[in-house]
Amino acid sequence: MYPFTAPFDNPAGSPIRELFKYLGEPGMISFAGGYPAAELFDAEGLQRATEQAWRAPAKCLQYGPTDGLPELKDEIIALMRQRGAACAAAELVVTTGSQQSFDLLLRVLVAAGDTVLTEQPAYPATVQALRLQQANVVTVPVDAYGIDTDRLAALLDSGTVKAPKLLYTVPTFANPTGATLTRERRLALLALAAKHRFVIVEYEPYAELRFSGEGVPSLLALSEQVPGSRDWLVYFGSLSKIIAPGLRVGWTVAPKEIARRCVVAKQTVDLCSSPLTQAIAAAYLAQGSLDTHLPRIIEAYRRKCETLCDEMARVLDGAIEFHRPEGGMFVWARCRAGDSSALLKRAIDNKVLFVPGRAFYADNVDEATLRLSFTAPSIDDIREGVRRLAISL
Structure with a gap:
């Protein structure tokens, strides 16, 4: 009906933001969005x-x-x-x-x-x-x-x-x-x-x-x-x-x-x-x-990243392989069984979110990959989220 320009004739939205509709569900634990930890904002x-x-x-x-x-x-x-x-x-x-x-x-x-x-x-x-x-x-x-x-x-x-x-x-x-x-x-x-x-x-x-x-x-x-x-x-x-x-x-x-x-x-x-x-x-x-507050953020993210990686190594028994980062906000992983999108569907039923790897590929998609962000959830939620991933496999 409307004369849209070619790029916006049938545009695709952000595959990550498409997952945000699940965040309002009671009890959902999210490893999806790359959000900073709200409790670490230097409000004062x-x-x-x-x-x-x-x-x-x-x-x-x-x-x-x-x-x-x-x-x-x-x-x-x-x-x-x-x-x-x-x-x-x-x-x-x-x-x-x-x-x-x-x-x-x-x-x-x-x-x-x-x-x-x-x-x-x-x-x-x-x-x-x-x-x-x-x-x-x-x-x-x-x-x-x-x-x-x-x-x-x-x-x-x-x-x-x-x-x-x-x-x-x-x-x-x-x-x-x-x-x-x-x-x-x-x-x-x-x-x-x-x-x-x-x-x-x-x-x-x-x-x-x-x-x-x-x-x-x-x-x-x-x-x-x-x-x-x-x-x-x-x-x-x-x-x-x-x-x-x-x-x-x-x-x-x-x-x-x-x-x-x-x-x-x-x-x-x-x-x-x-x-x-x-x-x-x-x-x-x-x-x-920034100079005085940033070390607090870094230390909190270190503990959260260690918790996520240690729990995945302990609980998932190699079913999800991953690279342990030295900083940042993300862990990149690979599902040995393949198709992380299928895993996500089961994970949503078990109240845990992550981003399937296909969202990050322009071509030659590796369907087995997935991204997990460790910054926003609490330490307890990270442990529970990995447990929910395990039962979703």
Whole structure:
């Protein structure tokens, strides 16, 4: 009846959000959504930050600069410096969550039919955004050490993939696999981007959530070691997983010409991100509250991850194989009997949720895979949830 554009003629919604209808069922335990633990929100610190921000109500309630409040940009620049990556104000755009960062970048760089590379498995909203942009999505496999750069190099050198515009990766504690790209692979990836002249999109929302193992510098930090690679790198950051998703504060660090065009694109989307939540975020960071509160979050997630992995090893008797992550929010697993979607149907009957792996594949789906998030449920619910998984097998 209505003359919808081609991408929205029959669009598919998020396969993860389709599961949310079950969350309201009494007694349901969810390993599905990648939600931070609500009990770990620093409500007191955010209240202090809100009171600080509200001392200038006219600024909080008025329109703000499209690229972000200067005081928040200063705090993000300081945060990036702590992460070993210097950036200038002209390279930085504050966004309404990191998903808007990706949307703006697609608007300015990707036309219908352009080739975009993405790691696989990948975050479903990434693939969804690429398909709505009518990009030609080409996948690169991921193993326990992140995106396979040897496979990527062979693919690029073969000429099979011509002139890719972007490559999207979550190199640290990836969603869904929890894998972390090694230093050697990071350097190789930067070299490939400089050689083949495609933009790497580095999304890093989980890197601060490391609870074991040795940290690895971001691609942005390492780009100084690979001549020319900084020109082909865009970094997305977010406060959603380390402070609160309700703030809706993300950011883009990009070469100035890309950043400037993202600002123009943002002007047509929302004019500016909320000055109120930006001011709260700036005050929270300026007070040092993130530095003092983050260790509490990390320790809680360490205990929750250990509980989930230990209980699955103890109770499931190898029926579900999994990779134990060193941080982040997710455990990636594989059902030895196959078809995790069939397992989910039985699990829902037993009041426990997870995300079948098919949600994270653009092609060549591995039906046996599944993702479990350990952050939102309590320790007791994690133990009970694994017991319910066991009786669902």
